[in-house]
Amino acid sequence: MNRSILIVICDFIVLSVLSLSFGVAPGSYSYSGTGTRVDDYTASLLISELKKQALRLESSRKKLVENQQKLGYLEGREKQLKKINAELIKTRSRLEFLHHKLKSRKGEIGQLSSEQLQRQIEKELYKRSKLKVKMDRLASELEFQKNKYADAVSELHSAQNTLTEARDEISRKDLKIKVNAEKFKQIDQQLSGTRSELQAARKRLTETSSQLAVRKHNLSQAAGQIRELGVLLRSARADAKDNLVDLSYAKGRLSATEKELAETRSSLNRSRKNTYVKDLELAEARKKIDNLQKMLHSAVKDLSAAKGNLLAVRKEASSATSELHAVRTEMVKMEGVTSNARSELENAKKQLADAEEKLRSDALDKYFKTALKVVFEIREKRFLFDYRNNETFFLPELRWKGKHYIAGGLQEMTGIFREITGHSKVAMLQYMISKPKAENKSVPAAGPLRALYADNRVCMLEVPSSGGEAMDILTFSKLKKRGLNNLTLFKDQAFGKDAVSLNGRCSLNLDKGDRYLYIRNTGRRASGQVKGEVGDFIVTKQGEFAGVVVAVRKFDFGRREVAKCFVFPDNFNPDDAYRIPIVRQAGELYFNAFARSVEKMVSRVKKIEQSRPWHFHY
Numbered sequence: 104m105n106r107s108i109l110i111v112i113c114d115f116i117v118l119s120v121l122s123l124s125f126g127v128a129p130g131s132y133s134y135s136g137t138g139t140r141v142d143d144y145t146a147s148l149l150i151s152e153l154k155k156q157a158l159r160l161e162s163s164r165k166k167l168v169e170n171q172q173k174l175g176y177l178e179g180r181e182k183q184l185k186k187i188n189a190e191l192i193k194t195r196s197r198l199e200f201l202h203h204k205l206k207s208r209k210g211e212i213g214q215l216s217s218e219q220l221q222r223q224i225e226k227e228l229y230k231r232s233k234l235k236v237k238m239d240r241l242a243s244e245l246e247f248q249k250n251k252y253a254d255a256v257s258e259l260h261s262a263q264n265t266l267t268e269a270r271d272e273i274s275r276k277d278l279k280i281k282v283n284a285e286k287f288k289q290i291d292q293q294l295s296g297t298r299s300e301l302q303a304a305r306k307r308l309t310e311t312s313s314q315l316a317v318r319k320h321n322l323s324q325a326a327g328q329i330r331e332l333g334v335l336l337r338s339a340r341a342d343a344k345d346n347l348v349d350l351s352y353a354k355g356r357l358s359a360t361e362k363e364l365a366e367t368r369s370s371l372n373r374s375r376k377n378t379y380v381k382d383l384e385l386a387e388a389r390k391k392i393d394n395l396q397k398m399l400h401s402a403v404k405d406l407s408a409a410k411g412n413l414l415a416v417r418k419e420a421s422s423a424t425s426e427l428h429a430v431r432t433e434m435v436k437m438e439g440v441t442s443n444a445r446s447e448l449e450n451a452k453k454q455l456a457d458a459e460e461k462l463r464s465d466a467l468d469k470y471f472k473t474a475l476k477v478v479f480e481i482r483e484k485r486f487l488f489d490y491r492n493n494e495t496f497f498l499p500e501l502r503w504k505g506k507h508y509i510a511g512g513l514q515e516m517t518g519i520f521r522e523i524t525g526h527s528k529v530a531m532l533q534y535m536i537s538k539p540k541a542e543n544k545s546v547p548a549a550g551p552l553r554a555l556y557a558d559n560r561v562c563m564l565e566v567p568s569s570g571g572e573a574m575d576i577l578t579f580s581k582l583k584k585r586g587l588n589n590l591t592l593f594k595d596q597a598f599g600k601d602a603v604s605l606n607g608r609c610s611l612n613l614d615k616g617d618r619y620l621y622i623r624n625t626g627r628r629a630s631g632q633v634k635g636e637v638g639d640f641i642v643t644k645q646g647e648f649a650g651v652v653v654a655v656r657k658f659d660f661g662r663r664e665v666a667k668c669f670v671f672p673d674n675f676n677p678d679d680a681y682r683i684p685i686v687r688q689a690g691e692l693y694f695n696a697f698a699r700s701v702e703k704m705v706s707r708v709k710k711i712e713q714s715r716p717w718h719f720h721y
Contacts, residue, residue: 149201150198150201150202150205153194153197153198153201154198156194157191157194157195157198160187160190160191160194161191163187164184164187164188164191167180167183167184167187168184168240168243168247171184171247172247172250188236188240191232191236192229192232192233192236193229195228195232195235195236196225196228196229196232199228199231199232200225200228203228258486261485261486261487262486264485264486265485265486265487268490285661286634465644465645465646466589466591466602466642466643466644466645466646467591467599467602468646469499469572469574469642469645469646470499470593470599470602470642470646471599472571472572473499473500473571473572473573473574473646474497474498474499474500474538474539474598474599475497475498475499475500475509475536475537475538475539475566475569476495476496476497476536476537476538476539476545477495477496477497477498477509477534477535477536478493478494478495478534478535478537478545479492479493479494479495479496479516479518479533479534480492480493480494480531480532480533480535481518481529481531481532482529482530482531482532483527483528483529483530484528484529484530484693485528489530492518494515494518494596495596496511496515496516496595496596497539497595497596497597497598497599498510498511498595498640499573499574499640499642499648500566500568500569500571500572500573500574501563501573501574501575501576501648502573502574502575502576503575503576503675503677506565506677507565507566507567507568507569507573508563508564508565508566508677509536509563509564509566510561510562510563510564510640510648510651511561511562511595511638511640511651512560512561512562512595512637512638512651512652512653513552513554513559513560513561513562513704513708514560514637514638515595515637515638516552516562516564517552517562517683517701517704527698528693529693529694529695529697529698530692530693530694532685532687532694532697533547533685534547534548534550534564534685535547535548536548536566536567538569538571539598546567548564548565548566548685549685549686550564550565550683550684550685550686551682551683551684551685552564552682552683552685553565553677553678553680553681553682553683554680554681554682554683554704554707555677555679555680556679556680556681557669557671557672557675557679558653558669558711559681559704559707559708559711560653560654560669560708560711561651561653561669562680562683563677563680565677574642574646574647574648575646575647575648576647576648576671576675577643577647577648577649577670577671578670578671578672578673578675579618579670579671579672579673580673582611582620582649582670583611583613585643587605587609587610587611587620588606589604589606589643589644590604590605590606590609590641590642590643590644590649591603591604591605591641591642591643591644592604592605592622592633592635592639592640592641593639593640593641593642594633594636594639595638595639595640596638601633603632603633605622605641608622608623608632609621609622609623610623617716618670618672619667619668619669619670620641620649620650620667620668620670621665621666621667621668621717622635622652622665622666622667622668623663623664623665624655624664624665624666625662625663625664634655634664634666635652635655635666635668636652636655636666637652637653637654637655638651638652639651639652639666640652641668649668649670650668650669650670650671651668651669652666652667652668652669653667653668653669654666654667654712655667656717665717667717681700681703681704681707682700683697683700683701683704684696684697684700685697
């Protein structure tokens with residue numbers, strides 16, 4: 104039957120009975136007021152219906168209270184709850200009233216009381232029922248508020264933890280953004296410098312081309328002048344030959360004249376008698392001698408002038424030859440400047456060629472042969488959203504005293520190093536090992552991770568042998584004896600992509616007992632080079648594992664940056680390490696041992712970073 108209809112029927116029956124009689128009484132008992140008597144059967148039916156109605160109302164009230172607690176406060180449900188509480192109070196008061204009347208007599212419904220007594224009893228019963236319902240409601244509300252308070256406290260703690268983690272994440276991202284901005288700024292500066300150098304080279308090339316054109320024009324003019332001088336020289340030589348011929352002719356004439364003069368003198372001596380005739384002949388001879396002497400003097404003058412012209416022509420030819428040599432020397436110089444400008448423009452091609460040559464180095468070949476792919480996955484259960492972290496590393500397989508390991512930075516190998524605490528609920532943790540080109544044959548590592556006592560920032564993980572080649576570990580004394588040339592820096596997540604030579608960028612400090620290798624990330628020699636970062640590792644040209652980068656620090660207000668690389672000591676032993684379990688302990692739901700161990704390592708690493716000094720020289 105519908106609950107509302109049943110309630111209406113019960114109310115109608117009870118009100119009818121109460122309106123006819125203020126109580127139940129035996130047949131022989133008189134009472135004041137108006138009313139009728141009700142027999143035992145009718146009273147029992149009324150009590151049974153009232154009890155059923157009270158049970159239904161109580162059940163409905165409990166359901167509404169539970170819905171309010173589970174689903175939250177709702178005004179409609181609250182009004183319905185108040186209405187049911189009022190009906191329940193009325194039903195209980197009527198039930199108590201009938202019970203009281205039935206107990207006043209034995210065998211039949213009790214006697215009718217006076218009107219004043221009846222009202223007082225009804226009031227008391229109504230108050231008791233109302234107080235009981237109110238107490239029940241207050242108790243349920245108190246329990247609900249307690250549960251709500253406990254939930255709010257737990258949510259507050261979770262929200263505080265989440266806020267702390269979010270702030271840490273924001274600070275790390277801000278730091279990363281600043282580092283990236285600094286990198287972009289340096290790259291922009293390098294690009295601007297390269298552009299300016301390229302523009303200067305183009306400008307020098309243009310100037311050189313113009314100078315070369317001017318020099319070519321001057322050279323062509325000088326060649327023309329040389330040709331003209333050659334023509335003049337040939338003509339001067341021809342004139343000199345003609346003058347020599349004339350001179351020889353004049354000399355012949357002079358000798359002939361001298362002979363004639365001798366003959367004339369002899370004839371003069373022989374024929375003095377014919378003085379007049381001889382005087383005339385003598386005068387003529389003297390005239391001829393004078394003319395011949397004049398001709399001889401003019402010939403001598405012409406010969407001197409020809410010799411002077413010949414010397415001048417020779418000087419002009421010599422100066423033209425020296426100028427030609429100077430022009431040729433200047434042309435050679437211009438060709439050298441032009442070749443230098445072209446070589447500057449081809450620096451990028453040479454750098455690419457050098458990079459390709461580095462890719463063919465022995466260190467890179469050894470790395471490709473020994474590299475293992477490490478897929479690290481961790482999931483932390485949190486209040487709102489679970490934290491997940493997936494990382495992939497390409498680390499070389501190391502061989503030490505018959506066992507095989509991989510080595511890396513503790514921060515990278517534990518995934519959420521800065522965020523995990525001893526109370527973290529790490530629900531999933533796995534390290535899958537495989538060759539880079541054989542992902543379907545990956546095997547899980549059983550661990551544990553070993554944080555070395557020599558430096559807790561470096562950890563090692565024992566792995567099964569891949570069956571291929573493995574790298575040997577180079578200790579500090581062997582590195583010092585070998586020297587710092589031909590070292591190559593590898594990125595732990597790039598699989599050889601950003602490998603770079605460290606020639607001229609490394610240094611050791613042996614005076615103060617410092618057993619670290621320092622890499623200059625900034626400076627003149629490190630311009631444009633890949634920087635060393637935490638987790639990167641170093642391999643020699645002979646294919647030996649030299650160390651792991653554990654810290655990076657800036658000096659001189661950020662103008663200089665240095666990476667600190669851990670080198671394995673001579674008495675190195677992988678068992679001398681703090682063990683971090685990476686498997687779930689028996690009977691545990693989460694990886695609690697891993698979380699507690701990593702939390703301890705955080706404090707140890709902070710002490711190491713604060714206590715160990717930096718000894719390096721630029």
